[in-house]
Amino acid sequence: MTSRRRFLQAAALGAGAAALPLGHLGAAAPTAVGGARVVSTWDFGVGANAAAWRVLGAGGSALDAVEAGARWAESDLCNPTVGRCGNPDRDGVLTLDASIMDGDGRCGAVAALEDIAHPVSVARAVMEKTPHVMLVGAGAQQFAVAQGFEKTPLLTDEARQAWREWLETSEYNPQINAERMQRPGDKSNHDTLGILALDAGGKLAGACTTSGMAWKMHGRVGDSPIVGAGLYVDNEVGAATASGVGEEMIRNAASFLVVELMRQGRSPADACREAIERVLRKRPEASRQLQVCFLALSRDGEVGAFALHEGFVYAVHDGGAGPHDRLRDAGSIYEAQQT
Numbered sequence: 601m602t603s604r605r606r607f608l609q610a611a612a613l614g615a616g617a618a619a620l621p622l623g624h625l626g627a628a629a630p631t632a633v634g635g636a637r638v639v640s641t642w643d644f645g646v647g648a649n650a651a652a653w654r655v656l657g658a659g660g661s662a663l664d665a666v667e668a669g670a671r672w673a674e675s676d677l678c679n680p681t682v683g684r685c686g687n688p689d690r691d692g693v694l695t696l697d698a699s700i701m702d703g704d705g706r707c708g709a710v711a712a713l714e715d716i717a718h719p720v721s722v723a724r725a726v727m728e729k730t731p732h733v734m735l736v737g738a739g740a741q742q743f744a745v746a747q748g749f750e751k752t753p754l755l756t757d758e759a760r761q762a763w764r765e766w767l768e769t770s771e772y773n774p775q776i777n778a779e780r781m782q783r784p785g786d787k788s789n790h791d792t793l794g795i796l797a798l799d800a801g802g803k804l805a806g807a808c809t810t811s812g813m814a815w816k817m818h819g820r821v822g823d824s825p826i827v828g829a830g831l832y833v834d835n836e837v838g839a840a841t842a843s844g845v846g847e848e849m850i851r852n853a854a855s856f857l858v859v860e861l862m863r864q865g866r867s868p869a870d871a872c873r874e875a876i877e878r879v880l881r882k883r884p885e886a887s888r889q890l891q892v893c894f895l896a897l898s899r900d901g902e903v904g905a906f907a908l909h910e911g912f913v914y915a916v917h918d919g920g921a922g923p924h925d926r927l928r929d930a931g932s933i934y935e936a937q938q939t
Contacts, residue, residue: 635798635800635802635901636656636657636662636797636798636799636800636918636919637656637797637798637897637901637903637916637917637918638652638653638656638665638666638669638795638796638797638798638916638917638918639795639796639797639895639897639903639914639915639916639917640652640669640793640794640795640796640895640914640915641792641793641794641795641841641843641893641895641912641914641915642791642793642843642912642913642914642915643913643915643927644673644677644679644682644793645793645795645914645915646915646917646927647672647673647676647677648669648670648672648673648677648793648795648915649669649795649915649916649917650672650917651668651669651671651672651676652665652666652668652669652795652797652917653665653917653919654668655668656797656799656800656919657919659799659800660799661799661801661803661805662702662703662797662798662799662803662804662805663700663702663724663803663805665797665799665805666700666795666796666797666805666806666807667700667720667721667724667807669793669795669797669807670698670700670720670793670795670807670808670809671718671720671721673793673809674696674698674717674718674719674720674809675717675718677793678756680759680762680811680814681791681792681810681811681812681813681814682792682793682809682810682811683696683717683754683809683811684717684754684756685756685758685759686754686759686810686811686812686814687759687762687763687811687814687815688755688759688760688763688814688815689812689814689815689816689817689818689820690766690770690772690815690816690817690818691818692755692760692763693714693755693818694714694754694755694759694811695711695712695713695714695811695812695818696710696713696714696716696719696754696809696810696811696812697709697710697711697712697713697719697808697809697810697811697812697821697822697824697825698710698713698719698720698722698723698807698808698809698810698824698825699720699723699807699808699824699825699826699827699830699831700720700723700724700727700805700806700807700808700831701805701806701807701827701831701832701833701839702727702803702804702805702833703803703804703805703833703834703835703839704803704835705834706727706728707727707733707827707833708723708724708725708726708727708728708730708732708733708734709723709726709733709734709735709825709826709827710722710723710726710734710735710736710740710744710825711734711735711736711737711740711821711825712736712737712740712819712821713736713737713740713741713744714737714741714754715741715751715752715753715754716740716741716744716745716749716750716751716752717749717750717752717754718749719809720807720808720809721749722735722740722743722744722747722749723807723825725743725744725747726740726743729747730743733827734825734826736821737819762814763815766814766815770815772815772816791810791813791843791844792808792809792810792822792823792824792830792841792842792843792846793808793809793810794806794807794808794824794830794831794841794842794843794895795807795808795841796833796839796840796841796895796896796897797897798897798899798901802835802899803835804833804834804835804838804839804897804899805833805839806831806832806833806839806840806841807831808824808825808830808831808841809824810822810824812824812846813845813846821846822845822846822847822849822850823842823846823847823848823849823850823854823855824846826849826850828853828855828856829842829846829849829850829852829853829854829855829856830842830846830849830854830855831855832855832856832858832859833859834859834863835899836863836899837859837860837862837863837898837899838859838862838868838896838897838898838899839859839896839897840854840855840856840858840859840862840868840871840872840894840895840896840897841855841894841895841896842854842855842892842893842894842895843891843893843895843912844890844891844892844893844907844908845890845891845892848879848883848886848890848892849892851879851882851883852875852878852879852882854875854879854892854894855894857875857878858871858872858875858894858896859871859896861874861875862896862898867898867902867904868896868897868898868902868903868904868905869896869904869905869906869931870904871894871896871904872894872895872896872904872905872906872930873906873931873933875894875906876892876894876906876907876908876933877933879892879908880908880933887908887933890908891907891908891909891911891912892907892908893905893906893907893908893912893930894906894907895914895930901918903916905928905930905931906930906931906932906933907930907931907932907933908932908933908934909932909933909934910929910932910934911932912929912930912932913927913928913929913930914927914928914930915927915928916928
């Protein structure tokens with residue numbers, strides 16, 4: 601896995617740098633700010649972390665930072681499972697899900713949102729401007745437009761062509777770490793961007809954004825916009841986010857579980873592993889066909905992750921000495937069983 605990690609790190613750092621404004625490229629490297637840290641799922645988390653660090657490095661809030669990182673993924677990244685380049689459902693419709701949560705318990709989410717480029721910002725507006733936590737479908741779009749978000753078609757020609765090709769077989773068979781299954785020239789296909797941040801003031805926040813499983817049934821909602829499943833944040837303990845097959849996260853209130861295990865004294869890594877083991881115990885018959893991944897950040901800045909299958913990587917950025925964006929391999933249940 602070491603050579604693969606180095607390859608992914610080099611590629612992701614290049615992608616993150618390309619997405620930065622020209623003014624940033626000539627600036628001095630950021631320095632650590634009061635213990636601030638940001639972590640994100642998958643190799644594209646490097647670019648998301650870079651966007652978030654422009655907030656944290658200036659002393660900004662964790663909430664602003666995770667929104668900035670998620671917005672980068674929704675617009676600057678072109679990936680089949682996040683934002684504007686997402687693959688559609690089996691009816692050819694692209695729908696987006698997102699959530700955001702502050703460490704004080706405030707949270708907002710949108711699901712099955714069409715033709716709005718930044719669902720994470722709509723989710724924040726739900727949190728800050730309504731008495732609700734989640735808006736879905738046409739209601740979420742109506743709210744977004746009323747808040748000044750532009751309605752614009754998002755389905756790309758490439759995603760539309762991929763859907764047409766899928767219609768030839770209409771097989772729905774999500775692959776574990778599907779980036780390994782892509783056709784030449786396709787972008788990697790990881791699933792959710794989950795991002796967690798700790799700011800210089802010791803406050804936590806998190807966000808998730810995704811276009812969900814390709815070729816899902818129209819109206820399907822995964823874990824990403826569901827607080828407690830795909831994301832949970834508590835300033836007293838820490839934060840957790842999830843990636844993989846969302847139904848498993850929902851069945852286990854998985855991100856909430858990880859945070860509660862940390863509350864009981866587990867480290868972030870141990871909490872993630874214990875949550876994975878619980879998923880495995882409940883549905884051992886499905887474990888070989890699905891991926892489940894957790895990433896956690898404690899209130900003290902400790903980071904941990906674990907997955908059901910090997911291949912899950914995550915990005916860490918703290919502005920300290922050495923590389924400012926680092927990819928790490930998460931441990932996995934099946935990898936551990938084989939060694």
